[in-house]
Amino acid sequence: MSVVVLYDSDDVAVATTPMTAGEPLALPEVPGVTLRDDVPAGHKVALRDLPAGSPVRKYGQVIGQALADIRAGEHVHVHNLGMPRDAAARVAGGDGGPAPQLPADLRRTFHGYRRPDGRVATRNYVGVLTSVNCSATVARKIARVTEDDAEGLDGVDGVVALTHGTGCGMADRGEGWDVLRRTLAGYARNPNIGGLVVVGLGCEVNAVAGLMADLGVAEHVPVSSYTIQELGGTSAAVARGVEQVRGMMRDLAGATRTEVGVEELVLGLQCGGSDGWSGLTANPALGVASDLLVAAGATSVLGETPEVYGAEHLLAARATSPATAEALMERIRWWEEYTGRQGTTMDANPSPGNKAGGITTILEKSLGAVAKAGRSPLVAVRHYAEPIPRPGLVFMDTPGYDPVSVTGMVAGGANLICFTTGRGSVFGSRPVPTVKLGTNAELASRMTGDIDLDCSPVVEQGVPLEEMGRRVYDLLLDVASGRRSASEELGLGGEEIVPWQLGAVL
Template sequence: MTTSTPLPARTAAPLLRLAPGDTVAVAREALAAGTAVDLAALGEAGALTVRTDVPAGHKVALRDVAAGEAVRKYGQLIGLASAPIAAGEHVHVHNLAFTASQAGAGSADAGPGGYAVGVDARPTPLVPPAERRTFDGIVRADGRVATRNYIGILTSVNCSATAARRIADTFRWPGALDAYPNVDGVVALTHGTGCGMDALGEGAQLLRRTISGYARHPNFAALLVIGLGCEVNQVAALTSGFDLPPEVPVVAMTIQEIGGTTRTVAAGVERVRELLPVVDAVRRVPVPASELVLGLNCGGSDAWSGVTANPALGVASDLLVAQGGTSVLAETPEVYGAEHLLTRRARDPEVAAKLVRRIRWWEEYTAAHGGSMDNNPSPGNKAGGLTTILEKSLGAVAKGGSAALEAVYEYAEPITAKGFTFMDTPGYDPVSVTGLVAGGANVVCFTTGRGSVFGCKPAPSIKLATNSEVYARMDEDMDVDCGRVLTGEQTVEEAGRELFELILEVASGRRSKSEELGVGDEEFQPWQLGAVM
């Protein structure tokens, strides 16, 4: 199995089997108990009688399964039967279970540590120069390429959040930026920490790395950095680590030094007004698609995520890699149990080893807090048909296409490699994408089966609905209807190519649905590690 399993031949049959030998099929539509399903579309003779009501997107057993026997989907293990399962029965949380020993099972050709390394790492040929694509980007003075042009207001500590928001709010009113058509906005990114922590500890270091990554993001043309004055995460120390070119204005302010909230807001508004003409003096120019860093994320997943939207995004990821660009998969808890598919694509043993080390860290981290990696599927995921973390992960890794895995990064580290890469992040969407954007992602694609209203300023967020029902119900929030793959209107390949074109358009300035709605200010959520003191 590759991580972008193609959808089987289109059919009107109510059941969809994703790989030969699968124990289960997925119900295309809600099936009532007693429904007889012709198995001819699955290449088998006879009929299957559905024994219990099965919601759309949920699994149906294709044969009898004994208690303790492996259950397979996508051609891979997704759990063990926790009770005998009869052919035609609904397969879900009541009769399918996960144990940690099932995760990272690797494969028959696995090497030391239980993982096959590099056996599927095939270099992606770059398209010929004459076929290289471009987008209309903004080239900064030091050569960094932006997809948006914001003034950013960053905070060192939660205590300065209100002042930062009030400064940004001054420029939200209709007409406030009409004189500056090349400025995408003034955005305040606040957070809930910055003090009550060990100044030299892992948590403080991670926070500074995340904020510094945002400060260096090419989509910020100028910055205000606001602190209180007495916090652990001191503004002067923070800004000294930004390592920005002199062309990027950085204005540092502390509320205690200026004399309170009202004076800080007034001073901040004045500085933004001074910066606006400077920031507006940019123009978009054609730049190679290789300058794109595409963040890959999913949230509110359902059973169709791994069948439609995620594989389509995997196609788009591969197309970008072929252009010389970069894509970044994340959400380590949501590749757990499918990491062997990524080690098989690692370009060298060290890349694979780094990924496995992060998996082991997560096992220890969750165990230390009394949790389990299988706690990851949310109630919404389960209502959408996902049962175990293995099943969720197998669908999630499809976002990464089939290109070789070139690098593995820790949270919010700068993404420097070209090609397909991975960043260690939590599965919680705002925290995950915050790490990706801190690393340099200048476009994010976000797949959702239950419906997400996610944005991630300063990077544009493109949302892909896994099914047409969610797309129609939430059309103000969804950019792409990948449910057309299920109806036969598109193949996964066609959906991926269409998405790639949309990525280029959005990178060129076309506003995504989340941008039209103004979503993305509150989703800045740095990963909080360490003791709160």
């Protein structure tokens, strides 16, 4: 089959292979329709005539309105499809049904590091945290010098420099300050950090002494701190850090994994480099896996607020309380105002790569993106980098930019990330492993070293979503148990720590 129709009410079909003008659609629902244009794989073709100004539906929801008369068989994309003039036109329908029940043979455990405070880690890292960008190079040098030492130590997964681009030239109060301090403290407290060295310059606004007072690291985690200025410069600071990291690694060596319940997982749901296949294969497959985890007592975290815009009503309909639904809608209103102040709109989100892959509007992108969250009830909404409550499906307000979004989830306590991509992302994360799902076979073949699982058989081979979701679920438990993901094998994740920077740069 060269095209697929997702819902009976849809006005468009999705091409599963490149198609040429003159080909018949060969759909019993719309007999006699012939392609009027060439249509790339992942792009949309009209199933019926659509007058200018009329709503256009995909996923059973409005994804935009016709900018001109569209005839059956025409390619539907940015040249003839735009955002609705009336935002209310995008709201329709519910969540599509109840969450699936747990299969009797579902795996219910994985092997993780049980911390003395009861939390469970999927990795065991020593972190080198910076108070300010001025100490970032020192932190990275420390990590580079000591990283090889971890290779020979059982129970130690590595050293990670937890750096960022701010910490000075900023106000010591307000939204930007709160987000930075919350993010740094969240990384320090993440269960995957087994030891921590904090490095400052010595004259920054985000002073080491104040940062240390607010970190709130568990008592069992060894922590040390110093500034470059007090030690006499870069060389001395690197030497001190290397000594302290090596000592912490020796103390952590020999840590063993034990069997723990899947309820100990806090999974961050992320997509990047999305395409027209994302909402058909990898995203809904991840949604099945997320539902299974939540039903088993685990926690899943959906973010990227600009990329649920237009589908927020589907999430709000699943909220367990009116307060939770209102908290989500308040975040949507904040983003509308925020983007307006910056002179842009929410529909500026789809990237050139998204559009080349077949996604036209933010509404279409969002409807595919929320599929990652399955159908579980929405139990809570959190601001960026706030601690994630457990268990259940949680929404965290993050930007759509992948490293910034995942940084907030890790700071909130995620100990595993699953990332879907259609165009091809090379994202990784430390100290929390990232599992990457490919949406289409061409990508999975072309970038095989970056993709952990190809989800294209959902369309290309007719593999049921439930079965693919089980494959994703099992893969997540394997990686949580210590199997290295593709991004870990490539050594990715040390440069993708990017706190959301808000407020004035002074």
